[in-house]
Amino acid sequence: MSTSLLFLIVIALGIVGWFLGNWRARASVGGKTSALHSRPGYYGAYVLLWTTLPAVFLIIVWNVLSPIAVSSLVTAKLPENIQNGPEQARALTMSTVRMIENGLSKLSPEDLDKTADPATDVKALLMSKGAPLAVTPEPFAVDAARYQLTLKNSSQLLLTLSSIGLAALGLAFALFQVSPKLRSRNAVETVALAGLLGCSMVAILTTLGIVLSMLFESIHFFSIVPIQNFLFGTVWDPRFSSAGSGSGGGGEFGLLPLLWGTLYISIVALLVAVPVGLFSAVYMSEYASRGVRMTAKPLLEILAGIPTIVYGFFALITFGPLLRDLGAHVGLSISATSVLTAGLIMGVMLIPFVSSLSDDIINAVPQSLREGSYGLGATQSETIKRVILPAALPGIVGAILLAASRAIGETMIVVLAAGIAPNLTLNPFEPVTTITVKIVSQLTGDLEFNSPQTLVAFALGLTLFVFTLALNIYALYIVRKYREQYE
Incomplete structure (x- = not known):
């Protein structure tokens, strides 16, 4: 059976x-x-x-x-x-x-x-x-x-x-x-409480398992490659070796080009998504009529449902060549796969994360705050700038954090729109790559699992985890600081 x-x-x-x-x-x-x-x-x-x-x-x-x-x-x-x-x-x-x-x-x-x-x-x-x-x-x-x-x-x-x-x-x-x-009710509710506790422990244990698996493999990697060479190295050249060849050594595993590419593309994406998304949220919640809001918000949220591979194809086939041709007309050398291409397309993808969440948060601000501001003689724009946005700031920070985490973890758009070249450059018209792209590439192919070329993927994953954890901690600090002001 x-x-x-x-x-x-x-x-x-x-x-x-x-x-x-x-x-x-x-x-x-x-x-x-x-x-x-x-x-x-x-x-x-x-x-x-x-x-x-x-x-x-x-x-x-x-x-x-x-x-x-x-x-x-x-x-x-x-x-x-x-x-x-x-x-x-x-x-x-x-x-x-x-x-x-x-x-x-x-x-x-x-x-x-x-x-x-x-x-x-x-x-x-x-x-x-x-x-x-x-x-x-x-x-x-x-x-x-x-x-x-x-x-x-x-x-x-x-x-x-x-x-x-x-x-x-x-x-x-x-x-x-x-x-x-x-006392059947007591017994049943005790079991239900244990079930709820078990469900809450699943997320904690899963996170713990992920961290420990990355940590142990990262320790193995750092026993082969010095940690200072990884953290402060400026050259990424892993020099792949085939499985069973026994030539697992060699290669340079500098993190800085990958970390810089990740931050650079994410910053460009947020520079697009945060202003557009936030202003869209302010308009839909404070200025737009009910009919416009009921139409515009679902249309904006459609962007969140488009697969990232579609954004990547759009950047590779349409937007990247368009930027390259426009740059040629004004005398700029813009690569079809560049920081600017990936950042702009990723920013469009992130707009609904900022706009939809910020809109819900702004609508949650008590109406009494608006009425009190109007009663003191403030205009609508002054009320938005001095009352509503400060009151909604903790939630807006959370929306921006969600968008930032989404940008840092994106892979497909970067592969197709920014390339796979680990360059340490300030020029937004040149190709770069990110940590997530290299994690995928290091674990793809016929490689020995105990070689540094494969183990470095776990070190990259641990680095990304620590970075996003620090970002979350900072965001929680901001949220708590301003939330106390309005509670």
Whole structure:
């Protein structure tokens, strides 16, 4: 029985338990629900939780640990020279065993019995059943695959019996516990609170896992390349080496050209997005009629729904050549892929992030502040400049921060509109590249994972994380400073 079907059966038993718990609670007081400690629905939920949670936990743990145990047992069946041999040879053998096992799972019991005969051509048999193999398997690999298939089938059967039995046991136990004095509401709400806490921990643990994975690999990288050469180097030339060549050394991994390219393009993009977006928000919230606002805001927000690869193609095919031709007419040498091209296109992409959020924040400013300003004789423009925008400043800073984070993390527009050349230049008409682009390029291709050319991607990722974290901390400082002024 498949795991998904097993989940459905357990959930179905839980639903049955909910109805039985509800019915038993009502029956225990002769239908007078006011005599119950909790509402009848809580008793049903109590039975449902006891029926499903232990069984679901068992299924999850079993599916996590079972493949490890099966792999360990199958590996122990391999010949001694493979068990004690290189890790790569053992991994290749286990991969072949899994391929054979996938093919054997499609055979009928009669055909499966044939594979036990050493004279049987297993490759031809599997091919005749629509499960071709790329290699001719060794007899020991076929035996290991048969053993692995047997273990998996036995494990799945045992899991099915155990989980359904545990669900039935939980159902019976919970029904036995149902009584007028049972504090089912307290128990159910405790489980709900634990579930909410678990959901909140997912984000924290995910962030922690990402940071630790980057940190450990970055430490490995800095054991090969000195950290001062990475942080203060002005040349990026990783000198790629193919996997297995053993020439993983060499290369220069200066961060400054990539960091400067990231900041330069982001600054140009924000110089476009922040004024346009903020002025658009002020107009839509304070000056525009209801009809104009209901039309203009959705049209602006369409920009946020356009895929970034489309912006990149537009910059590469249309906007970049247009800038180059315009520059040629006025005597400027502008590259089709440049900081200016990427920054302007990215700024257009970021306009809805600033305008839409700022519009909502400005509309959230209490109307009493406006009326008080008008009552003191201020004009509408003075009210906007001296009252509304300062009051909405924390939210506007958050919108700008969101746009900045989006700009720093952008990849596709930079690849197509700014190029991949790591230049340390002040000229906005020349191509540059960013940290995110190089992270992708360093992890793409046939490279050894323990080479500095690959490990540098984790150091770049950690640098980007620290940079954005510092940006967030500064933004929180600004928000708190001005929020205290208006609360």
